[in-house]
Amino acid sequence: MLKNNLIKKFQLLPINKRRYLISLMKTSIALLISIPLMVFEMLFMFKSNLILGLDGYFIYGWIVFVLSIFIVFGLGFSFFKGAFFEVFKWKKPGMSLLVVISTCVAFIYSTYSLISNTIIYEPKLHGFFETACMIIATMSVGQLVSDRIKLKANQDLQSLNNLQVKxxxxxxxxxxxxxxxxxxxxxxxxxxxxxxxxIVPLxxxxxxxxxxxxxxxxxxxxxxxxxxxxxxxxxxxxxxxxxxxxxxxKLYNDSTIKKIINGVNQIASSKPKIQVVADKISLWFTPFILLMAILAFLLQAFVPSIQELPIAFLNLHGSNNDSNLYEKAAYVAVSVLVISCPCAFGIAVPLAVLIGAGHGAKSGITFNNSNIFEKIKKVNAIAFDKTGTLTYGKLQLKQVIGNDQFLDLIYQMESISLHPLAKSFVTYAIINNISMSTKLIDIKEVAGVGIIAKDIDGNVYELTSEHYANENQFDFSLINQKSSTSTNLLASNIIFSINKKVQSILVFEDEIRADAYETIKVLHENNIETYMITGDNTKVAQKIANELGIKHFYAQVKPEEKANIIKEIQNQQKTVMYVGDGINDLLALKQANVSISIGETNKATNAVADISLIKPDILNIYKVIKLTKTTKMFIVSSLLWAFGYNLIFIPLALIGIIPPFISVLIMTTSDIAVVLNSLIFRLLKMRLVNRKQAHKLDLKIIDKAMLHK
The missing domain is CATH 2.70.150.10 (Calcium-transporting ATPase, cytoplasmic transduction domain A)
Structure with missing residues (x-):
């Protein structure tokens, strides 16, 4: 019963988890058998086999033979399967093929040695079953650690999948x-x-x-x-x-959460340019190593000058004479096969990209282009759209000039309209607990005028634009005329009147994003020039540029002209990132070297942009730069390690300095080093700005930005 329950629980686990647990079990068994065998092997190197006696030596040899079959062909079956796919299906020889060839060479030669020794009943030829076993065991450890990192990275993404309700x-x-x-x-x-x-479903x-x-x-x-x-x-x-x-x-397939998950999966499965280069290296690497192994065998077997090298490990078994030249040659060939590590090239980029995409997903950053990790490092100029990017793009009630006792009446009138200013006032009324009046009747919205209503006494109430009120000679006597026009260039005024007599002026303003101040400041501190491109008038553009500290701005720009401006900036030897949120930004997004769309409301901009920011927080733009550069740094460091490792150790193995069992340990260490580098990246808590910059930033402004979310 207990066994059945455990089996059922195991079957209910996610497939990645099941694979990891199976890999853990196989690796543990392989290590439990291989490590003692390797210890005995090291003892035998120093003639300690004499304590077993001749009979004990052969009994031990056949026991090791049986255990080797179990480990190499049983626990190591996945490597044979992988080698088959590499050769016959993918046509790309890789690490699995090297593992299979090296273990088979070691196993076949050892079997030949064991049979020969048994026939003549003398331990003349030395086998190395334990090396074949250790290759499988240590490769399994590297694979296990890699699987563990992938499992954890996928669990980070699975947390997003869990937010999709059925x-x-x-x-x-x-x-x-x-x-x-x-x-x-x-x-x-x-x-x-x-x-x-x-959970919100859609x-x-x-x-x-x-x-x-x-x-x-x-x-x-x-x-x-x-x-x-x-x-x-x-x-x-x-x-x-x-x-x-x-x-x-939005329907299910167009939902924000679905897009995030699809974006992460797409970026994880696509290949950046650096991965293409690594793949090409891996493609030629395995055939090259096979040739090197053959060369090593031939050198050791037939070149006298190589045979005379004072190589300690070749002499540990007393293998000094010509009769053991082939044994020496086989040792060196296996060592070359084992010490090479093409898997480091194969796993470095995918792991880093997967983890980087996971980091981004947690912050509402979706990468739509795998080559972004290459392109973003060169960015030295960022151009911003104004409305909805540097400003909130939403007019909010900031001031009531005149009598503020009519807000309940205004609430009743605005509640029938879908105009953005009407919606903004309704939101203001709800947040400030303003009660809605019920005294007005015959409320209607008139195109070109505004909202008109009456009360039971026949008084006419109007909500109109300031321009309409002035043109139709409304009476402003109750209002200070100078106050009737807001000095804020980002403001829009709504006039509330009773019988053409102005009672109140509602001042709505579009504010600069609080996080825009800090974003521009941080970008400048990191030597990134900023530009603003807007269709608004020059006075508004000048005011915002001055307030944010943006030196370069372009005003009254038509949508089709934005791309030309981006091109002009690029002609100044600048690599340009463009940040926008609307249809009018499409051409500019396409022209820019790197493009970012803000918010999830516009399908077109998100389809064109390299990166989408789910949360309209432009401070995330700098986070994108930090994240992509950090991802690239970890990719490069892993690849440099892989290159350096192979460049140093393959020649040493080629001339016979490194024995097979040491080669196994070195190779596994290399593989694990790449994986651990990715683990560090996964556990890394990236600081958006350094401590020195943090002291300069106004945290109160950032807190204020949060209130607008």
Whole structure:
């Protein structure tokens, strides 16, 4: 019963976990057998085999023969399978082929030696079964560590998969009924109910007045975020407040969480240019090593000058005479085969890219192009779109000039409109607990005018633009005329009047992102020039550029002209990154050397951009630069180690200085070193700025930025 339960539990585990546990078991068994065999081998090197006696020596030899069959062809079967695929299916000989050839050479020669010695009943020829076993055991250790890192990296990504729910609560606004459905059945503009503690199933906009969600797994934002009516709701976020209703705006395959996962999988499976180079090296590396092994065998067997080298390990068995030349040659050939490590070239790049993509996913950064790790290191100029990138792109009520006692009436009038300023006021009213009036009747929205309403006494209430009010000679006597126009160039004013007499002026402003100040400052401190390209007027552009410290700006630029400006900057020997969020940025995104789209609302920009930022926090732009450069650093360091290792140790093995069992240990150390380098990367907590820079940054501004999320 217990056995059956364990088997069932094992079968329920994810496939990567099952593979890892099987690999762990096989590696443990191989080590438990191989290490004692290697210890005995080292004792025999110093003639300690005399303590066994001749009979004991041969009995031990045949026991080792049986154990070797179990380890090499049983526990090492995966290497034989891999070698078969490398040669006959993939047509790319690799590490598995080298492992199989070296173990087979060691096993076949050792079997020949054992049989020959048994026939003449004299230990004349020395075998090295233990070397074949140790090759399988140590290679299994390297593979196990690599599998462990991949498992952990995949678990990081699996946490995102867990945010994809299969069912959702469909909500009927008329009947108030809730029906559970599969997410694939969802329709655009359908309403859904999310209960407290549940995961948001699909992207949409909030229908309820207010909601509180946790987006930490998607954007890296640690604090719960307050959402108000018409705010975007992201699939994969968790409801940490009361139940709320939202309207579905994207189907399952277009949802934010699905795009993040697809992006990570795509970047993990695609190959950057440096991986292509590494693959080409690996492709020729194995045939080259096979030739070197043959050369080593021939040199040791037939070249007298090589035979005269004072190589200690070849003489440990008393193998000084000509009769043992082939044994020496076989030893050296196996050593060359074993010490080479093409797997370091094979695993260095994929592991680093996978872990880098995982780091990005945790912070709401999606890489859409695998070559980004190559391109971004050269970036020395960043051009920004203005609206929605350097500014929030959302007008918010900042001031009420005149009488502020009519906000409940304004709330009632604005509630019928879908205009962005109306939505902004409704959000303001909800957050500030303003009650909605019910005294107005016949509320309607009139194109070119605004919103008009009446009360039971026939008084006319209007919400209009300042331009319309001035043109139609509204009475501003209750308002200081100088106050009627905001000095903020980013402001828009709405006039509230009763019977053409202005009572209040609502001042809405688009603010510069709080995190924009710190982003520009950090970029300048890292010698990256900044540019702003906007379609807005020169005065607005000048004001924002001055406030942020951006020296270069272009105003009143048409969408088709943005790409030409990017080209001009590139002609100044600049590698340009462009950051934008709208359709008008498409050409510029395509022209730039590196492109980043902000937010998930625009499919077109996300399709074109090299990188997508789920969270509209432009401080993440610098994080992208740090992350990609760190990923590249770990890739290069692993490849340099692989090159250096093979360059040094293969020649030493070729001339017979390094024995096979030492070759196994050195090779495994090399393999594990590359994997551990990736482990360090995975565990690394990247500092966005260094300590010196951190002292210069205004943390209060960053905190303020969080309030706008």
């Amino acid at each position: 069912k959702y609560n469909s909500y009927d606004l008329n009947t108030k009924q809730v029906n559970e459905k599969v997410v694939f059945q969802a329709k655009i503009n359908e309403y859904a109910l999310v209960k407290k503690g549940e 992207d949409g906009v909030l229908y309820s007045q207010i909601a509180e969600v946790d987006e930490s797994s998607l954007t890296g934002e640690a604090r719960p975020i307050l959402k108000t009516i018409n705010n975007d709701i992201i699939a994969g976020s968790i409801n940490v407040g009361d139940n709320f209703i939202f309207k579905i705006t």
